[in-house]
Amino acid sequence: MSLDEDPMLTSTEESLVRMMWDEVFSSWLNIALVAAIFFLIYKILSPTKEPRPAEPERDLPPLKKQDMDLKQLREYDGSDNGGKGRVCVAVNGKIFDVTRGRRFYGPGGPYSGFAGRDASRGLATFSVEPVSDDYDDLSDLKPSELEQVKEWELQFNEKYDYVGRLLKPGEIKGSYSDDESDISEVDHDKKD
Ligand code: HEM
Structure with a gap:
């Protein structure tokens, strides 16, 4: 009609x-x-066709605070390989344990392209396509897009546990003591 x-x-x-x-x-x-x-x-x-893993976030202990390079981050893509179902996502150089949001980032989820990767460019450009395997310094993003990435970082910081920094190629890992409860409050850009 x-x-x-x-x-x-x-x-x-x-x-x-x-x-x-x-x-x-x-x-x-x-x-x-x-x-x-x-x-x-x-x-x-829509309900996922895959059987939902038995709430892996409840069974998994908090991830040890650590910096990771892109290769290590890739292990945490929600599959049962190295990361044991855990999902981590990097935003603006910070890595977050987003296993709690598995239905978004886990296999079959709408944002699974971000799992185990640096989601910054996708979040800045409103794209859910899987992001590049190479390190991305975001230097070509517009100021408004960089602002967008910072906004997302704040949101992730509110909702998820901070794990560590995403290392640039050749960058050395920081060391974290076992009892560091919330390292997200530490100023990582501080040079001392
Ligand atoms: C085009 C239509 C889109 C719709 C209808 C949509 C819908 C939604 C909804 C309803 C939520 C909140 C879910 C909840 O908290 O229960 C959400 C969260 C989110 N969306 Fe979208 N979205 C869209 C596009 C996008 C795009 C293009 C991106 C990529 C930048 C994106 C990234 C996200 C992220 C990162 C979250 C947060 C998930 C979390 O809490 O960890 N969305 N979206």
């Missing part, structure tokens, strides 16, 4: 719906964005 024939719509509603309809279908980019929105809503709301 066309919009003209729908008896339920008043003329104001009809012109509003028509406007939105025309707007959405005015360009391929809009159509692609609408498709992406529906896809992500579907991925977030």
